[in-house]
Amino acid sequence: MSVLEIEALSVDAVDGTQAVPLLRGVDLTLSPGETLGLAGESGSGKTLTGLAIMGLLPQPAVRMTQGTLRFQGQSLTTLSPKARQQLRGSAMAMIFQEPMTALNPVQRVGSQLAELYQIHRPNLSSSTIRQELIQGLANVGVSEPERRLTSYPHELSGGLRQRMMIAMALALKPRLLICDEPTTALDVTIQAQVLDLIRTLSREIGTAVLFITHDLGVLAELADRVAVMYAGRIVEEQSVWDIFASPKHPYTQGLLRSIPRLDQSAQTRLAIIPGQVPQPTEPLSGCRFHPRCDQATALCRHTQPRMIDGAACHLFGEQTC
Ligand SMILES: Nc1ncnc2c1ncn2[C@@H]1O[C@H](COP(=O)(O)OP(=O)(O)OP(=O)(O)O)[C@@H](O)[C@H]1O
Ligand SMILES: [Mg+2]
Structure with missing residues (x-):
């Protein structure tokens, strides 16, 4: 399944x-x-x-x-x-692009992590939870994990916050x-x-x-x-x-x-696909990539391509419109 x-x-x-x-x-x-x-x-x-x-x-x-x-x-x-x-x-867990979204700024990171376990694994003892937390932080390269558990998110560098969040996402497998x-x-x-x-x-x-x-x-x-x-x-x-x-x-x-x-x-890298992603508000018929596509035809400008054999592009597959 x-x-x-x-x-x-x-x-x-x-x-x-x-x-x-x-x-x-x-x-x-x-x-x-x-x-x-x-x-x-x-x-x-x-x-x-x-x-x-x-x-x-x-x-x-x-x-x-x-x-x-x-x-x-x-x-x-x-x-x-x-x-x-x-x-x-x-x-299901998500590691966010911006770590502050996932962390509560007014709660020590250790207690945030422990709370996750208390909610989802209520049978674990607090000493087992602590051991798992320390191991989890060490796994993502956090040095002195015991000390970090007592920090507030703002006391950590961006990289450390990110690792805390990754540890949190991975904790419950x-x-x-x-x-x-x-x-x-x-x-x-x-x-x-x-x-x-x-x-x-x-x-x-x-x-x-x-x-x-x-x-x-x-x-x-x-x-x-x-x-x-x-x-x-x-x-x-x-x-x-x-x-x-x-x-x-x-x-x-x-x-x-x-x-x-x-x-x-x-x-040179940035110059490779000319133009920009269109704003969602921009009215644009056909394939939304056509203004930036050097192979676009009239069909691409007025008809939205369907996904066929793994690509939504008029250059591939049988497009009957
Ligand atoms: N809260 C919001 N209100 C209105 N528009 C939004 C909102 N959040 C995202 N958008 C718009 O939705 C589109 C997709 O945004 P999204 O954040 O999913 O892009 P992304 O692919 O994750 O980009 P990036 O690589 O920069 O993270 C963008 O045009 C963005 O401006
Ligand atoms: Mg994004």
Whole structure:
């Protein structure tokens, strides 16, 4: 059975009577032990997808307007807010892009972490919880973990806060782990350590991982499959091998060309896909990538392509419109 099935997910920003589409028709499936990479430039809708799965969209301004979400076969959209909260932290966890969102600023990190255990593993003794916490922090490269447990979030550096949050997300060995750019604030050694931990969790206990990043390069080693998102839609989804060996969508091809290489300067990299992701408010017919696509035809300008054989692009598959 799949851990997660998302079908036709749409999310809107609602402002008075105006609804702005932020996500449209997102389909994703994750099996136990599988890592799915979700890639795309800034503003493409990656974080919103993660928040929608967790039930943490900033309502009422941003809300799910369509679609179904199933977690281990159970519909999430019909669950009570309390039941959904119960799942978070134990069965599904998210490592946020901005660590302060996950931590309570007025509570010592040790007691926040301990609370997670007390709620979800009420049978553990406090000394076992303490041992697990210390081990969990050591696993993510936190030095002097005992001392850190008594700190408030603001007393920690950005990198340490990030590691605290990662330890918190991994603590209860969730069935589904959503990682939103989890290592961007960390130095390379710790990055590698954290990626290793995620991999081990996935391999040993079958955690399904949704790994969000703007950088396809990170996914080469980590992901089994990769979904590429552009302007609120999935434009391509392939095995990691096929994404790198034979990307179909011109947007994926552009992203691959922008993977940092030692022989390129930052300027050359940024120049590779000209233009910017359109604002969600921008009216745009056809494929939303067409203004930036050097292969766009008249069809691309007026008809939205459907996903066929892993790519939503008129250049691939039989598009009959
Ligand atoms: N609370 C909100 N109200 C209105 N629009 C929002 C809100 N949150 C996000 N958006 C818009 O939704 C779109 C997708 O945002 P999202 O944060 O999911 O992008 P992302 O792919 O995670 O980008 P990044 O790589 O920068 O983190 C963006 O255009 C963003 O401006
Ligand atoms: Mg984001």
